[in-house]
Amino acid sequence: MTTKSLSARTMELLIAYSRNPSVKLRNQLVELNTGLVRKVAHQVNHQCAEPYEDLEQVGFIGLIRAIERFNTRSGCAFSSFAMPYIRGEMLHYLRDKGSIMRIPRRWQELHTKGKKLRKELTIALGRMPKDTEIANGLGVSLQEWRECKLALQNRLLLSLDATVGSLPDSTATLEDTLVDPRYHLMQNWQEDRQQLHGAISQLEEKTQAAIEFVFLRDLPRKEAAKRIGISPMTVTRYLHRGIDQLSSLMEPQVA
CATH class of the missing domain: 1.10.10.10 (Winged helix-like DNA-binding domain superfamily/Winged helix DNA-binding domain)
Incomplete structure (x- = not known):
C-alpha cells in the first residue's frame, strides 16, 4: 500500500471510528499504522538501553491514545498527530524505569556547533537556515545532523516528563502537557x-x-x-x- 493510499484508508477508518467506536475498527487502525510505532521505537532504541520489543509494545499504547483523541476535522495528518503520542508514551516508560538516554559526546559537541552556526546563518541569510545548510556548514550528512537533533530533543522531553511527573498529585503525562510540535522533525x-x-x-x-x-x-x-x-x-x-x-x-x- 502506498503512503497516499495508507493515509486515505487511515482517514476513512478514523472517520468511521469517530462516528461509531469499536475494537474492530481500532485494531484495523493500529495494524495500518504499525510502521509509525516501529519507526519511533527504532529511533528511541538507539538512545537508551531498553529492548526494542519493550519500546514497541509501549508505543502501541501511544498509538491507541492518538486514535482515540484524533479530531478528523482538524485538517492535521494523523501521522503528524500520532508520533508525539507514541514517542511520549515511550519516554514516559523510560522515565518510570529510570533509564538514561545515551548521547554520544560527538553529538553533544556537534549540536553545540550547530546552534552557533544556525545563529550565524540566520544573520547572514536573513532567515532561519534549513537543515541541509546547517549540515553542509558542519561538514556532516543531513541524516547525522537530524539524528543528532533528535537525540537531544529526546533527552529534553524525557527530562520534562520527569518534571511533570514529580509534581504533587500530578497525573499528567508528557503528551497531556507538552506534545511538542517540533518533535516530529518539523513536519x-x-x-x-x-x-x-x-x-x-x-x-x-x-x-x-x-x-x-x-x-x-x-x-x-x-x-x-x-x-x-x-x-x-x-x-x-x-x-x-x-x-x-x-x-x-x-x-x-x-x-
Missing part, C-alpha cells in the same frame, strides 16, 4: 510557527520587535530601526541577542 509548519511565536513572546520588547519586523515581516533593518525608534546597528545587536535567546528557548540545552 507541520503551522505548528512550528505557533511555537516560534510563543518563544518570541518571551523576549524583551525591543528584541521581540526586531525579530518580528526583520524576520517575520521581512522589513529592511533600516525600516525596522525607524519603527522601533533605534539605530540600524542597535537592531542588529537585538537580532543577535534575540536569535541566541530563541535558540535557548527552542532547543534542548547540552549538559
